Amino acid sequence: MKVTFRIPGPLLSFTGGRKVVEAEAASADTVQEALDQLWRLYPGLRDRVLTEQGQVRQHVNVFVGADSIRDTGGLSTPVRDHAEIAIIPAVSGGS
Amino acid sequence: MVDVRHVSPKGGDALVMVGTMKGAFLFRSDESRRTWQRGGPYFPGNAVYAMAYDDRAGRRRLWAAPESFHFGAVIRSSDDFGKTWSDGETANVRFPEDTGASLKRVWQIAPARAEEPGVLYAGVEPAALFESRDGGQKWSLVRGLWDHPHRPQWQPGGGGMCLHTVLLDPTRRERIHVAVSTAGVYRTDDGGRSWRTAHKGVRAQFLPDKYPEFGQCVHKIARHPARPDRIYLQNHWGLYRTDDAGDSWTDVANGVPSDFGFGMAVHPHDPDTAYIVPLESDEFRCTPEGRLRVYRTRDAGKSWQPMTRGLPQKDALETVLRDALTTDRFEKAGVYFGTRSGKLFASRDSGTSWTQLADGLPPIVCVKTAAVSKAKATGKGKGKAR
Numbered sequence: 043m044k045v046t047f048r049i050p051g052p053l054l055s056f057t058g059g060r061k062v063v064e065a066e067a068a069s070a071d072t073v074q075e076a077l078d079q080l081w082r083l084y085p086g087l088r089d090r091v092l093t094e095q096g097q098v099r100q101h102v103n104v105f106v107g108a109d110s111i112r113d114t115g116g117l118s119t120p121v122r123d124h125a126e127i128a129i130i131p132a133v134s135g136g137s
Numbered sequence: 138m139v140d141v142r143h144v145s146p147k148g149g150d151a152l153v154m155v156g157t158m159k160g161a162f163l164f165r166s167d168e169s170r171r172t173w174q175r176g177g178p179y180f181p182g183n184a185v186y187a188m189a190y191d192d193r194a195g196r197r198r199l200w201a202a203p204e205s206f207h208f209g210a211v212i213r214s215s216d217d218f219g220k221t222w223s224d225g226e227t228a229n230v231r232f233p234e235d236t237g238a239s240l241k242r243v244w245q246i247a248p249a250r251a252e253e254p255g256v257l258y259a260g261v262e263p264a265a266l267f268e269s270r271d272g273g274q275k276w277s278l279v280r281g282l283w284d285h286p287h288r289p290q291w292q293p294g295g296g297g298m299c300l301h302t303v304l305l306d307p308t309r310r311e312r313i314h315v316a317v318s319t320a321g322v323y324r325t326d327d328g329g330r331s332w333r334t335a336h337k338g339v340r341a342q343f344l345p346d347k348y349p350e351f352g353q354c355v356h357k358i359a360r361h362p363a364r365p366d367r368i369y370l371q372n373h374w375g376l377y378r379t380d381d382a383g384d385s386w387t388d389v390a391n392g393v394p395s396d397f398g399f400g401m402a403v404h405p406h407d408p409d410t411a412y413i414v415p416l417e418s419d420e421f422r423c424t425p426e427g428r429l430r431v432y433r434t435r436d437a438g439k440s441w442q443p444m445t446r447g448l449p450q451k452d453a454l455e456t457v458l459r460d461a462l463t464t465d466r467f468e469k470a471g472v473y474f475g476t477r478s479g480k481l482f483a484s485r486d487s488g489t490s491w492t493q494l495a496d497g498l499p500p501i502v503c504v505k506t507a508a509v510s511k512a513k514a515t516g517k518g519k520g521k522a523r
Contacts, residue, residue, distance in 0.1 A: 052182075052208065056226065086226035090208035093239035094231040101207045131207040 043067055045076045045121060048128040049087070056086035073106060074117040076127060091129055101132040143220050144176035148511035151465060152218075153473055154199065155481060156185035159499035161201050163219055165509075170471055170485040173494050179203075179219050186460070187212075189246040190507035193254035197510055200273070202243030202259070210243050212259060214273060230259060230267050230276045236283065238263050245460070247303040250310065260300035264291055264317045268329065281330045282315070282323065287351045294318035294354050294373065301459060302358050306365045306382075314358060314368065314383060321353035322370070322383050335383025342374040343419075357401040357459045361408035369411045369438070371401040371459075373419060378438045389438025394425045400462030404487060405470050409437040412464070412472055412488055414457040423454040431462075431474065433488045447491035448482065455480070458502050465506040475501025 047063040049056075057063060065079040081088040091102055096117075098104055104111045105128040111119045121127070144165040146152050153164040153173075160178030179185075180203035187202040191214075199219060204210035211225040232238040242262040249256035259267040259276060266279040282288070291298060299318055306312035311328040314335060324335040339353045354373030361367055370377040370386065376396045377386040390396035395415040404410035413432050417425045424430065428450045430443040456477040465471035472484040479498035484491045 052205070086224075089211075089226075089228035090205075093209070094228060095234065095237060095239050097239070099207065099209060134206070 043070055043123040045070055045079065046124070046126045047076075047080050048126065048130075050129055050131055052131065053087060053090055053129070056090065057084045070121055072117065073104065073111055073119045073121055073127065076121045076125070077104075077117070087129075101134050103130045103132050104128070105130065139178060139181045141178060141181070142176050144174050144218060146218055146509040148509055150509040151467065151471065152190065152507040152509050153465075153481075153483070153494070154188040154190065154201075154503075154505040154507070155475055155495075155498065155501055156188050156201070156460075156503035156505075157475075157479070157499035157501050158184045161185040161188060161203070161219075162495070162498065163199075164481070164494055165218075168467060168508075170467070170483065173483075175495065176219055178499075179222070184242075184502065186502050187243045187246045187259070188503055188505045189248055190505065191248040191257075192507070192510040193248060193251050195510075196254075197512070200246045200248070200257075202246060204242055210240055212243060212246060212273060212276070229274070230261060232265070233278055236278070238265070242297065242299065244299045244301040245303050247305060249305055250307060253310070258303045258305070258313070260303045260315060262297045262299040264288070264298050264300040264320065266300055266303065266313075266315055266329070279329045281325065282332050285323070285332050287320065287334075290351075291317060291320040292352065296459070302355075304358060304360045304368070306360075307362045308365055312365075312382070314360070316355040316358045316370075318356065319352060319354040319373075321351050321355055322358060324383055335379075336370075336386065337384065338386035338388075339370065339372055339377055340375050340388075356399045357462075359401045359403045359411065361403045363406075364408040367408050367437075369401050369403060371398050371413060373397070376413065376438065387438075389434070391438065391440055393432055393441045394430075397422075398457070399459035400457050400474060402462045402464045402472065405464050405466045406468075407435070410435050410487070411438070412462060413441070414462060414474060416456060422456050424456075427452050427454050429453040429455050429476075431472070431484075431488055431491075444484070444488045444491070446489065447484075447493075460503040461501050463504050463506055466508050471506065473504050473506060475504045477501065 070076040146165045155162040160181040162177035166173045183203035189200040191198040199215040213222045245260035247258040257269045267276045302316040304314040321336040323332045366382040376390040402412045429448045432441040462474040470487045472488045477500045481495040
């Protein structure tokens with residue numbers, strides 16, 4: 043199956059400047075599994091998006107289509123073929 | 138796009154490292170410290186609460202802990218004074234899975250003694266101590282402190298639940314002091330395996346029990362390298378000095394307008410001389426009477442005198458945070474501090490008179506200094522600095 047990832051500007055240094063990354067996976071039933079494919083391609087992204095405990099950072103949002111995974115089951119959110127996953131910094135911008 | 142400037146320090150130069158809430162800056166001068174060049178911002182947009190200079194084993198290495206509000210904190214290093222930095226791709230300070238904790242902020246980077254050039258310590262939030270034994274590549278949690286029975290009961294102060302200061306005893310390799318807000322001072326005498334409190338006599342103004350076993354809100358501790366059992370302490374209300382490595386503390390708030398404040402620094406060559414910037418109160422954390430005054434003691438806290446020459450004495454409601462006041466190691470000591478309003482001040486006569494090095498920086502959260510060592514081929518010389 044195929045998943046398309048959208049990468050935010052501050053993280054482009056970890057993808058060689060690619061704003062859109064497409065990943066093929068034999069199986070990626072959940073956001074967690076889809077993101078694992080992304081980390082394999084661009085390992086530097088993982089620690090930016092997840093804490094060392096494997097949770098999405100507090101001020102990072104992950105969307106599948108138009109839905110934030112915070113509302114749809116977190117990293118266990120189901121992913122369908124040709125899904126688009128966007129990683130977007132929260133609007134909370136620091137002090 | 139922000140324009141990043143660079144500096145090219147030479148051996149013997151003075152270097153001031155300034156961490157702010159929106160990036161880091163470097164200021165360099167020759168040893169006269171009359172004119173300064175500025176480099177930065179490095180890591181623009183990232184808070185940099187911890188910086189250090191590491192000249193052990195012939196290095197000329199900067200350490201910094203840039204922290205993205207969104208994407209976390211890493212410790213990075215530069216061997217060319219900020220022109221390039223280690224990649225930071227992997228988060229190198231990581232809490233083990235079994236702790237359930239996640240790194241929020243690196244508050245302190247402390248290179249260890251010269252005879253152990255691969256060892257560094259980092260104080261972090263949530264309050265914990267990390268150690269590296271391979272020159273900063275890999276960091277591990279100091280379990281002895283994390284497993285201390287007090288730790289689950291520590292409470293965060295206004296700045297967060299942070300281990301903000303690490304003091305390595307220059308003469309006893311196994312002895313380390315750390316300061317934690319809000320918990321107090323803890324000391325190990327066995328290289329980190331076991332820890333005990335070292336804040337007897339420090340008052341907790343904000344608790345019903347004024348002298349609890351732990352829970353003191355220590356804002357800063359500062360040690361003189363030539364007299365390592367002497368440490369000065371700025372508490373959340375209270376100024377103290379110990380002469381027995383923290384076994385007992387004496388109140389030294391004599392003649393100051395307030396004993397509330399954050400920063401504290403010790404003169405590099407005189408253990409009786411220390412510096413503070415008193416703030417009015419915990420309610421109004423600004424310089425009293427709108428006057429920006431550094432208070433200096435030359436008699437180990439028996440008395441304090443205000444240093445005002447070159448500092449604004451009208452309408453200056455400033456705040457100096459806990460790691461933003463420091464000294465250098467030159468023969469004629471330099472003293473430096475940065476304000477939350479982005480002003481950087483320097484004295485090159487042990488605090489008697491001051492000049493402003495910068496204005497309009499983002500809020501300053503740490504100020505560190507170095508006497509730049511000679512290039513690698515010539516070893517670890519430091520010009521006229523001690």
